């Protein structure tokens with residue numbers, strides 16, 4: 009596997025990969041790879057020659073967030089990627105973001121949900137993903153549904169800027185207990201990680217209540233909130249939205265989503281579940 013740090017070299021390689029009729033799949037990550045990332049990569053391999061990037065993007069962390077302590081393990085990540093037969097890992101230096109004067113901002117409603125609690129986050133995400141797209145020029149890019157709001161915004165960015173990239177969503181990969189895999193799960197000790205499993209369980213119970221016939225958005229949301237509080241979570245938000253994330257639902261239908269962020273033992277987690 010070739011580890012590329014230089015932007016011009018990555019551009020050259022990506023151009024070559026597309027000759028004469030090659031398709032490039034791209035999976036952007038912040039590293040400390042886990043089963044969720046691996047699923048994205050496996051999916052990418054089905055579509056084209058696969059490039060993975062690892063970059064802990066300072067622009068998407070707030071002042072009081074965990075940028076400095078965010079788990080990094082490039083050596084082990086490279087080992088995982090070699091095991092997956094990945095030929096190219098793009099691991100740019102921070103000059104990819106240094107001195108940036110123009111930014112990609114999300115639409116007004118990106119200020120809701122995550123946007124309320126992480127006001128600069130999506131601007132940082134969209135800007136770095138746009139930069140990576142400009143360097144790699146992929147035909148396909150893969151994003152996890154765990155970060156659902158991010159997926160929606162990336163899709164809108166690709167549409168608004170007429171990018172020649174197809175954005176492919178990938179199902180959330182979970183631990184056996186239902187906890188969504190996340191690099192941040194490494195912050196937990198074993199007991200706390202076990203308790204964190206109640207996050208998904210609470211969302212699942214709410215989805216089950218819908219299946220059993222409860223359609224009131226208010227009642228379902230209240231139920232979810234009570235469940236989350238019972239488990240000792242501090243809730244940033246728990247909302248039932250339409251799948252485009254444009255309105256909060258009063259009357260819930262199949263296809264709507266319950267989307268939530270909580271804090272537990274100093275770790276912030278996000279997750280969601282679709283109503284069926």
Ligand code: AMP
Pocket residue numbers: 036037038039043044045047048150151152153154155178179180181182188189190191
């Ligand atoms: P990150 O390294 O956390 O920035 O994530 C990189 C990509 O992996 C994003 O598209 C995430 O949505 C996706 N991802 C992270 N965790 C999971 C998971 N448990 N299942 C599926 N995709 C995930």
